[in-house]
């Protein structure tokens with residue numbers, strides 16, 4: 380992926396000053412969402428979207444570049460097969476459901 | 484301050500949205516044909532929609548000094564039945580004569596099916612035969628990356644110059660591919676499922692301001708018809724120059740759209 384170091388006109392300090400509170404609040408939303416899942420009655424297995432979110436959080440915290448693109452790729456359908464018709468298909472869910480029997 | 488919102492579905496918005504957009508500096512919009520939130524039961528339903536886009540909306544916009552242009556097609560969500568889709572596509576050539584129709588759009592894929600691809604290819608051929616610009620819709624969420632690649636392959640198989648095609652709804656994982664292949668890229672500022680003004684400004688910082696624009700894609704869903712001026716403000720807060728901000732929200736749309744001789748603006752308005 381493209382080297383994009385030093386392409387923002389603001390300093391690190393300015394970025395933190397401008398955006399910290401907003402993203403602090405968003406982080407707390409994610410934490411509360413995970414707490415809410417823990418407080419719910421357990422289902423047989425966690426939903427694939429829950430697992431995908433936890434995997435994405437590891438990317439967010441890994442310190443590497445292009446976290447956004449890497450999270451989007453993680454949440455993308457990487458297959459190449461095309462069904463004939465969309466008849467009976469559900470809308471997009473935001474993460475890829477592993478095929479039945481596939482290794483996780 | 485002036486800007487163009489090059490992708491917004493005004494048929495789904497109220498007249499006071501036009502008023503607020505005009506007050507925020509909007510001088511022109513372009514409106515692609517899209518899914519109405521329900522499947523239309525006949526080709527006649529599309530005929531009426533195309534009349535709304537070409538006759539009614541330009542008049543409503545002009546009350547606020549906004550120029551209204553449009554794009555026609557059958558959207559990918561209703562294109563999964565090829566026989567029905569062909570009935571709709573057959574209506575389009577007649578409307579291409581209208582003096583506010585800029586091209587074919589927003590065509591693309593929704594669930595990345597073979598049926599959708601067949602109709603996409605037929606509409607690419609229609610654009611080629613009639614020398615029309617193309618505005619492309621890419622699928623949302625997990626289907627976007629695969630769909631964007633399939634669409635670009637279908638477009639590259641035609642003889643249309645990629646500089647006459649804009650691929651919309653790009654995100655961080657698709658924007659580089661789109662630009663590298665010579666297409667224009669559109670970023671959609673949509674509160675829930677697409678980009679925020681902050682992320683759009685990030686993409687400009689990372690990938691530059693050439694062949695890229697921003698739009699609100701405001702429609703009947705939770706969307707914001709003032710998303711483009713909000714992105715301008717976000718870029719201003721970061722210290723970007725007015726020249727750069729104008730480039731991505733006014734000059735770039737004007738450059739791309741002016742490839743159609745029908746796109747004219749009165750910049751003195």
Ligand SMILES: [Zn+2]
Nearest residue numbers: 515517589700
């Ligand atoms: Zn749209």
